[in-house]
Amino acid sequence: MSKNLVIVESPAKAKTIQKYLGKDFEVKSSFGHIRDLPKKGMGIDLTTFTPDYEVSADKKKIVSELKTSVKKAETVWLASDEDREGEAIAWHLAQELKLNEENTKRIVFHEITKNAILKAIENPRKIDQNLVNAQQARRVLDRIVGFEMSPVLWKKVKTGLSAGRVQSVAVRLIVDRENEIREFVPKSSFKVDGIFKNSQKQDISAKLKKDFSKENEAEEFLNLAKNTEFKVLNVEKKPGTRSASAPFTTSTLQQEASNRLGYGVTTTMRVAQRLYEEGYITYMRTDSVNLSQEAINAAKSQIISEFGEQYSNPRNYTTKSASAQEAHEAIRPTDFSVKSVGDVQLNKLYQLIYKRAMASQMANAKIEKTIIEIGNPKLPQHFEANGEVIIFDGFLRVYGIAKTDEDEEENTDKLLPKVSVGEVLTYEKIEATEKFTKPTGRYTEAALVKKLEELGIGRPSTYAPTIQTIQNREYVDKREVFPHEREIVKMTLTKEIKKQVLVEKFGGDKNKFVPTDIGEVVNDFLTNNFAEILDYGFTAKVEQDFDEIANGAEKWKEVLGNFYKEFHPKISNVEETAERATGERHLGIDPKSGKNVIARIGRFGPMVQIGEQDDEEKPIFASLMASQNIATITLEEALELFKIPFDLKDFEGKPVTIGVGRFGPYVKWGETFISIPRGEDPLSVNQERAEEIIREKKIADAPIATYKGEPVTKGTGRFGPFIKYQSIYVNVPKKYDFANLSQSDINELIDAKLEKEANRYIQQWEKEKISIENGRWGPFIKFGKAMFKIPKNKNDEKYTAEELKEVSLDEVKKWISAQDKNAFKEQPKKAPVKKAAAKKTGVKKK
Secondary structure (H helix, E strand, O other), rough: OOEEEEOOOOOHHHHHHHOOOOOOEEEOOOOOOOOOOOEEEEEEEEOOOHHHHHHHHHHHHHHHHHHHHHHHOEEEEEOOOOOOHHHHHHHHHHHOOOOOOEEEEEEOOOOOOHHHHHHHHHEEEEOOHHHHHHHHHHHHHHHHHHHHHHHHHHHHOOOOOOOOOHHHHHHHHHHHHHHHHHHHOEEEEEEEEEEEEEEOOEEEEEEEEEEEEEEEHHHHHHHHHHHHOEEEEEEEEEEEEOOOOOOHHHHHHHHHHHHHHHHHHHHHHHHHHHHHHHOEEEEEEEEEEEOOOHHHHHHHHHHHHHHHHHOOOOOOOOOOOOOOOOOHHHHOOOOOOOOOOOOHHHHHHHHHHHHHHHHEEEEEEEEEEEEEEEEEOOOOEEEEEEEEEEEEEOOOHHHHHOOOOOOOOOOOOOOHHHHHOOEEEEEEEEEEEEEEEOOOOOOOOHHHHHHHHOOOOOOOOOHHHHHHHHHHHOOOOOOOOEEEEEEEEEEEEEOOOOEEEEEEEOOOEOOEEEOHHHHHHHHHHHHHHOOOOOOHHHHHHHHHHHHHHHHHOOOOOHHHHHHHHOOOOOHHHHHHHOOOOOEEEEEEEEEOOOEEEEEEEEEEEEEEOOOOOOOOOOOEEEEOOOOOOOOEEEEEEHHHHHOOOOEEEEEEEEEEEEEEEOOOOEEEHHHHOOOOOOOOOOHOOOOOHHHHHHHHHHHHHOOOOOOOOEEEEEEOOEEEEEEEOOOOOEEOOEEEEHHHHOOHHHHHHHHHHHHHHOOOOEEEEEEOOOEEOOOOOOOEEEOEOOOOEOOOOOOOOOOOHHHOOOOOOHHHHHHHHHHHHOOOOOOOHHHHHHHOHHHHOOOOOO
């Protein structure tokens, strides 16, 4: 029996820590929080703001096992993470396990190394109730906001919607940015670039120091330049330095991983969590850029041994953020002599962290900047060529590159040819190109994290879940925005001036946040009716209140009380007085019927309608395409939607229809739905193009192999690559080469799927759509799409699989009815949907 029980929140962390502690220690995991607010109901006494915590069903077994271990241990060590969430986990464990304060010790460490853990055990402390209360305040306030605002959205916008304090503000940022882009009016100017040659025929690229606002001004300049002798008017050399960035905080790591590796914030935090739990890096939720003296010394030793004394420049950084909380270190390697890790994905992120931390302790890079001015006194403007050379690479050595992470693409390192003042240069070509100003870009995940941090909204632990939540709620997405086209003028001077009118694409975007129609409608409703809650300054002030609670300067229930006495009356007022929001926008009049054409949110999402509800003849409807939205669709575009669906001629004896459904435009051939390629206008699909799409689908669906004499096909769906055998779809994991699946691969995949399916059902009643199935956490009942628990038997024990095979259908129905009294009641029939609308909704493509 172990004298000491150590409880951490993660099994991976438990495994790593167990390596460093002797046989007198048993390390167990709580698998995160063991209790929380109930899933159903608010779970908060709004008179005292006392939360009613409960142990969730999936944690009861874990709690029971921990209680057994606690009874056997002389000392319990609570070793959850060193932040508010970790402190709250420790407090909940102490409360639920009824730990005795005398033999309970709280330990914290910001890295999972032997020295850090042994040092923590030598310096235990009590649970910090201020940190716990700060976490409770956030959890309770967010539950109140969500539970009171969401029903208002159900009544005033659409059922099933939800609101959240930080999430709604994040959506507002994205909507505000989209509105800025829509309202932006681009202005054109002409930028002039030249390529010159010296006497050794070496190229010098230069830019004119001033842009021209009008085409004729740029043309006049080119006419002047045509017969001008260009000379080197000045050569200036300036010494300069580049310094390394501070080590990573949570925010800057998320931004850099997004920019350099293409990782979303959720992926970054998952990978960083593994690096931390396996002992490679320090704790990854921090807003501090400080390094411990021990880390600074370790980095210095590694730098000197690897690069030499001249590369070392130990320094510490100060945190600029006024909202920085717990006294963590920056994110850094736990051992600077470990230059890489085995796992490929882990190593990519580790390399970013390792190099950033090492570079922060290295000498500045020394550079020499060269500026060459080229022109002639007769010309109103002169050209300028910029170049630089690295004299001493300094911290750049660790990156193996000649640029810092913050360099912009335009600032390319280049060494200019040697020239002298007065030297004559000849121009090879001079180009004046029309350029348009661009609006501020849409948010990437990295840019959104940076903005939230700048505004003081959220904290290191909240960025990833916030960004995930607003996507899960479908308020924003990363759909592709297709570009527009415009004409630009380009004039090129070689010996004569050649003028061209070119077409350029603009406004397109990929992998950036765009608000959905429902996201815009919800945002407009909330900003109009709950302006204070969605105010950036107010949200930041709430975060500061949590910080004050954590510091012991504020009482958490008083903070909640002050918030609620202002918030609740506003909820009641909006419920009573606010008008229903549909995002309705009047587009104009239908020239055929003379009726109003309206765009709005409907039951199945964004749509347009011709006519109104109180007209004698019912309105007709059409769904918007994925690339369209309520705020920008024009009358002409809306009327085009009513031409869909339309029929073409039969192909190979099967009818062909062009339509638009839930998942975008499609060709329907017989009973098969085939997606029209992204960006292609369904109205442009004629008979020839439809047949081409069908043939491509036939080729794609052609069997790639057989299994027991039956054909096997493959494809890519919403959830990734798959193979299909009979009516069974089998997902193909990444470890297989999907493009070159062998017969043995196919056999292996289908065998595993069939075995899994065979073990899936304990009993099945297909006609009633009821089954008893094996699940990850044990057997359960499935009725339609709903899942139900299996009660205990007469002996108050769980049913065995053998016993469940003998249970009757009537008994199973009783179990279902006990959990849902309306399960078997006949549902009232819905009113028939008008055919025009029915064609537009809910079509699933394969």
